Amino acid sequence: xxxxxxxxxxxxxxxxxxxxxxxxxxxxxxxxxxxxxxxxxxxxxxxxxxxxxxxxxxxxxxxxxxxxxxxxxxxxxxxxxxxxxxxxxxxxxxxxxxxxxxxxxxxxxxxxxxxxxxxxxxxxxxxxxxxxxxxxxxxxxxxxxxxxxxxxxxxxxxxxxxxxxxxxxxxxxxxxxxxxxxxxxxxxxxxxxxxxxxxxxxxxxxxxxxxxxxxxxxxxxxxxxxxxxxxxxxxxxxxxxxxxxxxxxxxxxxxxxxxxxxxxxxxxxxxxxxxxxxxxxxxxxxxxxxxxxxxxxxxxxxxxxxxxxxxxxxxxxxxxxxxxxxxxxxxxxxxxxxxxxxxxxxxxxxxxxxxxxxxxxxxxxxxxxxxxxxxxxxxxxxxxxxxxxxxxxxxxxxxxxxxxxxxxxxxxx
Amino acid sequence: xxxxxxxxxxxxxxxxxxxxxxxxxxxxxxxxxxxxxxxxxxxxxxxxxxxxxxxxxxxxxxxxxxxxxxxxxxxxxxxxxxxxxxxxxxxxxxxxxxxxxxxxxxxxxxxxxxxxxxxxxxxxxxxxxxxxxxxxxxxxxxxxxxxxxxxxxxxxxxxxxxxxxxxxxxxxxxxxxxxxxxxxxxxxxxxxxxxxxxxxxxxxxxxxxxxxxxxxxxxxxxxxxxxxxxxxxxxxxxxxxxxxxxxxxxxxxxxxxxxxxxxxxxxxxxxxxxxxxxxxxxxxxxxxxxxxxxxxxxxxxxxxxxxxxxxxxxxxxxxxxxxxxxxxxxxxxxxxxxxxxxxxxxxxxxxxxxxxxxxxxxxxxxxxxxxxxxxxxxxxxxxxxxxxxxxxxxxxxxxxxxxxxxxxxxxxx
Numbered sequence: 001x002x003x004x005x006x007x008x009x010x011x012x013x014x015x016x017x018x019x020x021x022x023x024x025x026x027x028x029x030x031x032x033x034x035x036x037x038x039x040x041x042x043x044x045x046x047x048x049x050x051x052x053x054x055x056x057x058x059x060x061x062x063x064x065x066x067x068x069x070x071x072x073x074x075x076x077x078x079x080x081x082x083x084x085x086x087x088x089x090x091x092x093x094x095x096x097x098x099x100x101x102x103x104x105x106x107x108x109x110x111x112x113x114x115x116x117x118x119x120x121x122x123x124x125x126x127x128x129x130x131x132x133x134x135x136x137x138x139x140x141x142x143x144x145x146x147x148x149x150x151x152x153x154x155x156x157x158x159x160x161x162x163x164x165x166x167x168x169x170x171x172x173x174x175x176x177x178x179x180x181x182x183x184x185x186x187x188x189x190x191x192x193x194x195x196x197x198x199x200x201x202x203x204x205x206x207x208x209x210x211x212x213x214x215x216x217x218x219x220x221x222x223x224x225x226x227x228x229x230x231x232x233x234x235x236x237x238x239x240x241x242x243x244x245x246x247x248x249x250x251x252x253x254x255x256x257x258x259x260x261x262x263x264x265x266x267x268x269x270x271x272x273x274x275x276x277x278x279x280x281x282x283x284x285x286x287x288x289x290x291x292x293x294x295x296x297x298x299x300x301x302x303x304x305x306x307x308x309x310x311x312x313x314x315x316x317x318x319x320x321x322x323x324x325x326x327x328x329x330x331x332x333x334x335x336x337x338x339x340x341x342x343x344x345x346x347x348x349x350x351x352x353x354x355x356x357x358x359x360x361x362x363x364x365x366x367x368x369x370x371x372x373x374x375x376x377x378x379x380x381x382x383x384x385x386x387x388x389x390x391x392x393x394x395x396x397x398x399x400x401x402x403x404x405x406x407x408x409x410x411x412x413x
Numbered sequence: 414x415x416x417x418x419x420x421x422x423x424x425x426x427x428x429x430x431x432x433x434x435x436x437x438x439x440x441x442x443x444x445x446x447x448x449x450x451x452x453x454x455x456x457x458x459x460x461x462x463x464x465x466x467x468x469x470x471x472x473x474x475x476x477x478x479x480x481x482x483x484x485x486x487x488x489x490x491x492x493x494x495x496x497x498x499x500x501x502x503x504x505x506x507x508x509x510x511x512x513x514x515x516x517x518x519x520x521x522x523x524x525x526x527x528x529x530x531x532x533x534x535x536x537x538x539x540x541x542x543x544x545x546x547x548x549x550x551x552x553x554x555x556x557x558x559x560x561x562x563x564x565x566x567x568x569x570x571x572x573x574x575x576x577x578x579x580x581x582x583x584x585x586x587x588x589x590x591x592x593x594x595x596x597x598x599x600x601x602x603x604x605x606x607x608x609x610x611x612x613x614x615x616x617x618x619x620x621x622x623x624x625x626x627x628x629x630x631x632x633x634x635x636x637x638x639x640x641x642x643x644x645x646x647x648x649x650x651x652x653x654x655x656x657x658x659x660x661x662x663x664x665x666x667x668x669x670x671x672x673x674x675x676x677x678x679x680x681x682x683x684x685x686x687x688x689x690x691x692x693x694x695x696x697x698x699x700x701x702x703x704x705x706x707x708x709x710x711x712x713x714x715x716x717x718x719x720x721x722x723x724x725x726x727x728x729x730x731x732x733x734x735x736x737x738x739x740x741x742x743x744x745x746x747x748x749x750x751x752x753x754x755x756x757x758x759x760x761x762x763x764x765x766x767x768x769x770x771x772x773x774x775x776x777x778x779x780x781x782x783x784x785x786x787x788x789x790x791x792x793x794x795x796x797x798x799x800x801x802x803x804x805x806x807x808x809x810x811x812x813x814x815x816x817x818x819x820x821x822x823x824x825x826x
Contacts, residue, residue, distance in 0.1 A: 012436070012439070012452070013439055013443075013449045013450065013451075013452065014439060014440065014443040014449075014623070015435075015436045015437060015438070015439030015440025015441070015442070015443055016440070016443075016623070016625050017436065018431060018432070018433045018436040019431070019432050019435065019436065020431045020433075022428075022432065022454075023425070023428045023430065023431040023432065024428060025428070026425070026426055026427060026428030027427065027428025027429070028428070029428070030426075030427040030428055030429075036426045036427075037426065037455070037456055037458070037461060038426075038453065038454065038455055038461065038465075039425070039426065039453070039454035040451065040452070040453055040454075041435075041451065041452035041453075042450070042451055043450055045450070048450060048451065052451075055468075072604075277718075279697070281704070282701065282704070283697075283700050283701050283703060283704025283713075284692070284696075284697025284698065284699070284700035284701040284704065284716070284718065285697065285698070285701035285704065286697070287696050287697030287718045288695065288696050288697040288698035288701050288809075290696060291694070291695065291696025291697065291698065291720070291770070291809065292805075292806065292809075294771075294772060294805060296720075297720055297721065300696075300720055301720050301721040301723060301724045302717065302718045302719045302720045302721060302724030302725075302727075302728060303697070303717075303718045304715065304716075304717060304718070304728075305690075305697065305700045305715045305716045305717070305718070306715045307704070307709075307710055307713055307714050307715045308710065308714040308715060310714060311714045311715030311758065312715075314715075314757075314758075314759070315715060315717075315728075315757075315758075344727075344728075345724065345727070345728075346727070357704070359707060392705075392707060393705065396701075396704065396705075
């Protein structure tokens with residue numbers, strides 16, 4: 001099977017956005033064993049889109065139009081494909097109802113092109129859009145399959161993973177299924193992880209394993225193909241075990257939608273403990289990360305941003321002269337901040353952050369020097385020293401993740 | 414002039430890397446006023462590369478092979494282009510010497526393909542690689558210009574900016590220079606902005622104007638081509654004035670590297686005022702955004718995350734019963750939070766955030782309902798109501814930006 005992705009959008013040709021959707025979809029095709037020898041990008045122009053379809057028809061049997069499903073008059077992918085196929089557009093009633101509801105809720109006057117979002121080339125199989133308004137579609141013609149997918153990544157990715165990949169698996173292999181498990185790690189770099197797992201990675205066949213780094217974390221995707229989900233799971237299990245035997249101390253959870261904030265909040269809820277924080281260099285970013293987790297309000301009631309020595313003393317009930325003497329970036333101050341926050345916020349656990357975000361050193365300490373304090377009622381308060389590499393945003397981002405990992409580890413000992 | 418980028422690399426077709434180079438180069442073409450109606454991606458296969466060249470020849474007069482200049486046997490762009498042009502490869506002596514020096518230094522045995530890095534299609538103008546080892550090239554044929562560029566971004570980008578763009582400017586217009594000015598807006602959507610500026614956008618020639626949306630902000634890039642930087646600036650000025658006459662109330666600053674946090678902090682420093690914050694739904698994200706700005710510590714000393722009614726009362730010295738009676742998400746509570754923070758943090762200005770981040774309503778109010786309070790010493794405290802669309806992360810992100818814009822506006826009245 002040969003696939004060809006045609007990304008549609010003048011904004012790609014103008015360099016205003018990067019064509020990362022094509023990369024994501026190409027990766028899925030590769031994982032499925034579907035070849036892809038060419039990709040195209042074409043603007044929102046019906047004649048050139050039709051030329052692109054004809055070219056793809058001549059060399060591929062799966063042809064994807066990616067993007068151009070939105071509500072503006074530039075969004076023409078459905079219309080162009082329907083014309084190419086010689087079929088009219090039909091309306092998907094659930095999507096139409098959703099559009100009507102949205103229009104009413106937003107007091108939004110819908111143009112004609114708005115309603116096209118609920119349409120598909122007649123005879124196609126509709127791919128529902130659970131995030132946005134524009135449906136996708138798969139059209140099976142003799143010798144060719146045509147696929148319509150939305151451009152916004154948060155609509156595009158779930159549609160690909162939840163609907164297109166299962167469809168293609170069915171087409172490809174009768175009963176073959178593809179199952180992936182994502183393992184998430186913090187505190188180890190990608191190259192160090194790859195070194196630890198080198199022989200596993202080099203000898204991979206089924207399952208395959210693929211590391212990926214993002215936002216100072218490494219994830220590892222283990223993917224198996226088998227007749228049944230259970231058989232695929234049985235292939236994944238020993239690989240997962242082998243991986244965790246080697247780098248288990250950095251592991252914190254499963255899944256693409258998981259995060260350090262989620263596992264930290266889950267640990268708090270499991271133990272019925274409330275958390276507070278006193279943040280200096282991270283300036284609220286740790287607490288904001290907690291706030292990303294719906295339902296966190298039961299376990300996180302509030303905390304402090306104490307950027308100066310004076311606010312550290314003022315908000316947390318500390319002795320400003322002692323902070324000045326110890327230094328803002330010190331073990332003593334990290335411990336005092338955690339203790340102070342624990343007491344002032346009436347919480348069960350408190351975490352503190354003080355360090356040098358950079359650029360450049362401060363108080364004679366290098367940028368990247370960070371102390372993270374941890375106070376738990378009934379236990380001795382501790383602080384750990386980190387030296388984070390990178391620019392200001394990296395140091396602050398890594399400190400937030402290290403704080404979340406600290407909470408996760410403290411509650412899972 | 415029509416350009417077509419052919420990105421070469423099986424790793425792009427497999428989804429292992431994102432084709433961000435094409436985006437970067439497309440942006441340069443757009444800024445130069447060079448049209449680009451199609452892009453291609455093709456693997457490291459000489460037959461398909463030749464087909465891609467033929468296709469590009471049929472519809473563009475500037476044809477770029479991007480990538481495939483490296484030392485491995487998969488890197489074939491130079492060989493394929495030379496064959497397409499019917500010329501042999503010639504050696505660039507400085508690049509050859511650099512390669513020889515590198516080989517000696519690294520005790521590296523050079524394969525035949527290694528030396529191709531110093532070669533170019535005979536008759537081409539060499540583009541030196543000051544970062545890596547593979548030279549690029551521009552070949553002028555009747556009716557077509559062919560460009561070879563390396564794939565690694567750190568080699569590719571300087572070669573484009575320092576050599577290719579000046580070359581193209583010379584080709585395009587003798588001594589022409591290109592100047593851009595970026596205008597940044599908040600509080601207006603891209604489609605509303607485009608509607609306001611529709612005639613300016615539709616009639617654009619020189620300067621061109623291009624809107625772009627990212628992170629809940631809209632930027633507008635005005636680009637002019639002229640004989641001198643001063644003449645380009647003189648073309649930009651009236652367009653800038655026309656734009657600001659229409660949507661000036663949403664404008665907050667210039668430049669790609671600018672941000673709402675920067676202009677807010679700059680306004681604080683201009684007026685010598687310190688800021689604090691009390692955040693509920695944003696949970697520290699506003700203060701973290703301030704913390705992104707180096708040097709903010711002089712104007713932001715600290716603040717509060719008050720997620721529950723109890724911490725609002727406890728940290729800010731408020732009456733918990735009154736908060737419960739007024740509702741956490743209310744004008745009264747937003748005002749009380751700002752007043753409390755101003756007093757407790759000993760600051761000159763305080764901002765407060767309380768609202769429903771979602772998913773789903775809370776306290777009988779829709780997700781997206783947000784009150785932002787503003788207290789300034791010596792002025793009446795106010796609060797403004799917002800209804801932000803989108804998911805939880807959108808609501809919180811928009812609230813943070815609206816808070817920064819509030820500070821900017823309050824200090825620039």
